[in-house]
Amino acid sequence: MIQTSSTFLQDSQYLDGSISLSEVISALSFALDLTEGAVQGHALRSCLLGMRIAEEAQLPSNLRSSLYYALLLKDVGCSSNATRLCQIVGGDDRAVKAGVKFEDWTKPHKPSLSTLRLLWSKVLPEAGHAARAARIVRIGVTQHKNNEEMIKLRCDRGASIVTKLGMGRSAAEAVRSLDEHWNGSGYPRRAKGEQIPLLARICAVAQHLDVFFTGRGAEAAIQTLQERSGTWFDPELVRAATSLHRRDALWDNCSANESPEDTRRAALDLDPARRQQLGATQIDLICEAFAEVVDAKSHFTFCHSIGVADAAFAIARKIGLSEDRVQMVRRAALLHDIGKLSVSNSILDKQGKLTEEEWKSVYEHPGLSRRILERVGPLQEVAVIAGEHHEKLDGTGYPNRLRAQDLSLESRIIAVADVYGSLSEDRPYRAALELDQIVSIMGKLIPYKLDSDCFDALLSAVSGQREVVALPSMYSGGHPPVSTQTRPINTARWAV
Ligand SMILES: [Fe+2]
Ligand SMILES: [Fe+2]
Incomplete structure (x- = not known):
């Protein structure tokens, strides 16, 4: 006779089904890291960094919960543009997504050497040099249009899922505006300065810090943040992050050597509504x-x-x-x-x-x-x-x-x-x-x-x-x- 698998539940500490929203979302955030080609725990570390910056910047307490879930779910729409990105580059979307986060992609007419190197290694990897070069030129020419299309797809989808999950308007708008830049060079709306929701500005700083911290170390993360202060990022938030960094109060539990569960526990401790249990x-x-x-x-x-x-x-x-x-x-x-x-x-x-x-x-x-x-x-x-x-x-x-x-x-x-x-x-x-x-x-x-x-x-x-x-x-x-x-x-x- 075939056995059902009900015995698994007998030892579970969750026999009554009790679990908080943050326990579920923090666990599933590992899946979002996969699609982004991010280092495991990216969403959780972004959450830690963003919540610390919010504290430093004295974000009103009524916005903390929205920020917390916006940080954990900022990439929830990211799977929706994977097919399109794959078509554009003719290669591995996850590798491109991981690499492009280190690049300044707002200047298609003046790509840096490292951007060109990234494109050369990822675009049409099996094609000959001529075909690859032609595709890279085409990507440069169509970049603004492509960026707009793909970021809009991702951000609208993300905001819609956050809304469906009942996280509220502030969290949804933060996810929608994640890729806007302080100077108006971002997407999809080219919003500027305080037109960009504050929670989105915090999410943008937090994700940048984690990408550079895990990829190149704390000093490089802060240096690039400062270089982009007033262009990509809100100068006030850059000051808050820099101050935390100088006081050695920014990076706890964010090391790539940290066990993912320790990072997750630290993020769970910051949940403003941690006692809220799910039905x-x-x-x-x-x-x-x-x-x-x-x-x-x-x-x-x-x-x-x-x-x-x-x-x-x-x-x-x-x-x-x-x-x-x-x-x-x-x-x-x-x-x-x-x-x-x-x-x-x-x-x-x-x-x-x-x-x-x-x-x-x-x-x-x-x-x-x-x-x-x-x-x-x-x-x-x-x-x-x-x-x-x-x-x-x-x-x-x-x-x-x-x-x-x-x-x-x-x-x-x-x-x-x-x-x-x-x-x-x-x-x-x-x-x-x-x-x-x-x-x-x-x-x-x-x-x-x-x-x-x-x-x-x-x-x-x-x-x-x-x-x-x-x-x-x-x-x-x-x-x-x-x-x-x-x-x-x-x-x-x-x-x-
Ligand atoms: Fe399958
Ligand atoms: Fe399947």
Whole structure:
């Protein structure tokens, strides 16, 4: 008999589900660092730095909570421009995002030697010199337009997610204006001086400090901050940061050698509303928001996590799991691919065959999903199930080649929902498949790779919305017939 995975919860300190908003967001902020190609813990260190600067600058206490979440979530929209950036540079979006933070990208007509070096190493890495040089020239010519487009995409998306999470207008506007510059040379609105919300100005200083501190050390971080005082950054905030630096009160818990958990604990201590506990509905809302972040990474997966969650929910219900198990399965499905934020779009959107090195990056994503989610107390079980979504019953899956006896019913549900979701969507190498093709392909995976009961439950759920057609002969299970008339992209209708 297949075991459910409910035993995981028995030892959990979070048996009652109690956890604060900052514990959840601080844990999931590691996923945002991945998309930005940032050094692990970037969002948390930015939070520490920004809150210290706010204290020094005597930010009113009623704005502290908004600032705290703006700092943790400043990159929540960052996945939305990954595909576009990948198209523009013809290379690894994460590497470009990581490198460009050290550059002054406001002067496309006068690029520095280091900017040119960065472009030469990252743009069209497999092309010849002439093609690469031509692309770099084109990037220079179109840079203002591209910057505006990509930063607007990222900032609007980020602000929208922060609003959905209920963080309030101040936090959302801070995220929207993160890339504005004091002298009006930033994006997307070219806002100037105090037109830029104060919280956004603090976030901009904090992220700059962390990038340079972890990359080049404290002195370089302060020096570049001062060099850009009055151009990129609010001079008052530069003074506050410099004063903290001189008093040795800026960098505690920000060292790259610091354990990520110590940095996180220090950031949690600064949460102005740390006693505020989350209810189940709020945890669901956060899972949905981060599913959106994952899905925005590539236009091929723009509704993947949400679709897999709908399918998993329907399967779990049909199988007869209890309501709390159904809720847990749905959360795992929403977040199963969160580790995919670490995979470059040059791989995710690639039309040709992946190289061995590229496959290695893909194979790592379920393990990363697990490690990110494990940091959230009430999501321990969700973490395990998310980490197993590419395992197969016959031991041919990844990352751990688990076998049937190792895989819980909940993991099997997610695995079936994930295959169904993937086949329903366009991929770089094929169009979305029709339902009869999906059933045929999945039927060949039963019962050796995918669980037949979960597949039956899926088909039963789908059949509720479809006309009747014959099933492919490859599948010997006793599932109900389904239709091929329409493509089952929008599964939300049968999830409820
Ligand atoms: Fe996956
Ligand atoms: Fe997936």
